[in-house]
Amino acid sequence: MKDGAGLDLVVNGEPHHVLAAPGRRLSDVLRNDLGLIGTKVGCDAGDCGACSVLVDGEVVCACLTPVAHVAGQRIETVEALADPGPDDLQRAFLRHGAAQCGICTPGMLMAATALVRRIQTPTRAEVEDALGGVLCRCTGYTKIVDAVLDVAGQGAGPEPIGGEAIGARVERLDGVAKVVGTESYGADAVAEEVLEVRAVRSPFAHARFDFSDLAGWASAHGVQVFTAADIPGENSFSVIPAFADQPALAEGVARMRGEAVALVAGDAEVMDGLDLEEFPVRWEELPAIEDVTEARKAQAALIHADRAENILIAGHVERGAAQEALARSAHVVERAMQSGYVEHAYIEPEAGIAWMEGDVLNIRACTQAPIMDRDDTARVLGLAPEKVRIRPAATGGGFGSKLDVSLQPLIGLVALRTGRAARMVYSRRESMMSTTKRHPSKMMARIGCDDAGRLTGMWFDGDFNTGAYSSWGPTVAVRVPVHASGPYVMPAYRAEARAVHTHGPVSGAFRGFGVPQAAIIQETLFDELAEAVGLDRLAFRLRNAMRDGDVSVCGQHMRGVGIAECLEALQASWDAAMDRVRELNALGGTVRHGIGVASCWYGCGNTALPNPSTIRIGLTPKGQVVLHQGAMDIGQGANTVIAQIAADALGMPVHMLELVDADTGVTPDCGKTSASRQTVVTGKAAMLAGQALRAQVLALTNMGDGAGITLGDGALVVSDGARSARIDPATLAVNEHGYVLMAEESYDPPTSALDENGQGTPYAVYGYGAQLAEVAVDTRLGTVRVERITAAHDLGRVINPLLAEGQIEGGIAQGLGLALMEEYVPGRTDNLHDYLIPTIGDMPEIRSILIEKPDPEGPFGAKGLGEHVLIPTAPAILNAIRHACGARIDQLPARPDRVLAAIRKAEGNQ
Ligand code: FES
Ligand code: FES
16 A cells, blocks of 8 residues: 555655554555565565565565664665765676676675675675675575675776677676666556556366456446456467467366466456455366376376376387397396476566557567567567567566566556556566476386496486476477487487476476476486496586587487597596595595586577577668677676677677667567577577678678777778778668668578478577586485585587686586475475575585587587576486485485485495
8 A cells, every 4th residue: 555654764865754553564565656676576475585675774675674663764775875876886797797697687786785884805604694685596695695795896808999899798788777777677567557466266177167247346446357258369378389388377277277367457456455255156176187197197187188197298209129138238227316496586476567559559578589479479479570669678587487477468468458558567476386397207228238347228218297388398208308318429218208287387498498408317317327337427417428420319410529528528537536535435424425416418499490599780870880689688797798799799899789689679589588599500500691781891891701890989990900991870871670781691400390200400500508516415404405506517618718617606506406405395485584595605616617618500619508598407316316425315305304214225225
């Protein structure tokens, strides 16, 4: 409620008189009454720290602070730090790449500000302690801590000159707004006369429902109600149109907990006080299928009538005769493993606003896939795609889940039906209960090798719980068999993965599309094979590592393969860690130390399907060079990396480019930010567009290949040694896009369809990596402390080392969570208190080693990295646990109780 007593606040040194009920949250007053959107809200429950502000110099969670409690006290928000420009701490964050998506950054900065005011040169432990209450899902915290320790450090180095952006530690080009608090996320958008929208959601995993007097209830409360009956188009969507099966609003039956069945829209004052428990819906709870084994039983009810055994789809790759090869093998190991739901837990819950401009529906919301949002929303609302314009907000983390539409069709429906702007901000609980998860898995695998430790064959079978609707289930089912061998030469192979429906949450894309789960069983079995042969575990992997010219399990002739280089790069650390562990364990005691290694490979882009990107670069009549870059930057750095590639291809300094980022109205289609594709696919389009514009410029000026291009006095200046020429854009004709010179280029990776045995060319470019984990296991408590991870990743060509390290550190944090603590239980862990993600205190030391084995297809040799970095972490940790204490973990996460049980089992087997 915004009504209430007058309160006097002092915020950032300015007095404010606000009308506010005394119990209103300080975060709400700061954001909505004072317009200080730099204070973010991730949970409204004191769990995430995104709302941290200073009150009389002390850090408080603004979401838990009643505004009346701080009347008259000195309140400071992130906006105060940047006056007139970023302060030393904010500059340090930029210099170190400490802000990725940026949603946690204001909270981190306020906590760090309080610390450095108290202790000018804090220790690493003091920084970790001071920032311990703020969660970050992107960075793995390393660069944040480094930035705070370096607050008084040297400024940024010189900006790279033309042709030297690639390989430079270029600060994030879109970083300033993130550190000063002006970056605008979905929840930050406001509009006149806006309708606030809330969804009525199913409290049951499976239920029939109907409505009673909707009109009477709406009229009594002064709101409007929308149900499936109001949807003008097809009430079904999916990221893969052929599998569209998810209603925007359910019709008569809810197939999962949290499924939206109706919308209520009204003015903010009305909506704030509305109790949706009183909404006139009658529920009849129905039996729910929660598990894939149960779902596949012959007597199980079908969740979708046309999907026998509740199987959405099965993926299959077969090469050679795996079972026969295994029967002939000197050594064979096998195991079954399972993993649970994993929540993306980005700090920004879904949020956005929709409004009409003429007959075009505009939507500003967080997303990873603007074009897909446009098409799905248009289909649901019965509009032509060009009548929907997606103008993405900054996105506070996605990791795969924001590839699927969430609120876009819902706020779109309200805006379309009412003509008024419609806004929706998911609560943390709503975000966690209704959006996609990592697929739970039940896997079995058998792998063999000969007496020399050479792999002979592998058999893999997995059921992946895809939940109530299809989402990315087909992609997981196809990607897993293609990747389950790991980056090794596997002479005979058979792998099958199925996406199986249950009444669980929808499982979708989450950094790796099922490959991280498959890598866990393959890499842990490799340790057992190495042991059976009597080979060092790193040596075993090196012996079997794929090399240039080898053939993959899909029959693809591989090029630019860098896994051996990654494994070799770990050798010195491996030897040193092994010596250290021996010494520590020789001391005895109940804490046992161990090391483990695991590898990854990952195909960049869609699997055997087209996924083109298009980049436009143009010179304006005023002499600006504009890069239309439609790859969503969700914190991973596309805005910077794509610009670096385009700039070097053009031969112009990167800081001279003007950036126009994703907007379906003004940027060509760069596809979705997923599958580690943007650096490779959009990057290649940027390279081609930059080269094409350069060719035009050189032809116009009759300059040679070595010429450099800069801007000066509204002209393009082209210099080649002693010669120099100018292009005055004001003298040239303007095209329909407003440019006097322009290049637009597309790139679609050359792949081929897979045959019935999964043979073909699923990807044009792969990336590789290997990680070494060092752990300490408390054998009395079952707790695991990861002490250090050394990560070697082959990027082909490192476009930006600063951002690459940030990706590695963030991926490792998520991999550590997958291994040790993250387990989403529907209905029980819908918050960031019960659902644990790694905090700053959980993170190990991380050492990154960047390998450059150029890919012949990638732009300037570059490969993708975003998903690769998570894949080896969990198996490396599990292998280290087993090395430390013999515990073989069969179910993830390796919670203390599971570790203890595995230790007891191992002791029983001795
Ligand atoms: S929003 Fe206040 S702690 Fe999360
Ligand atoms: S940068 Fe911390 S949550 Fe994204």
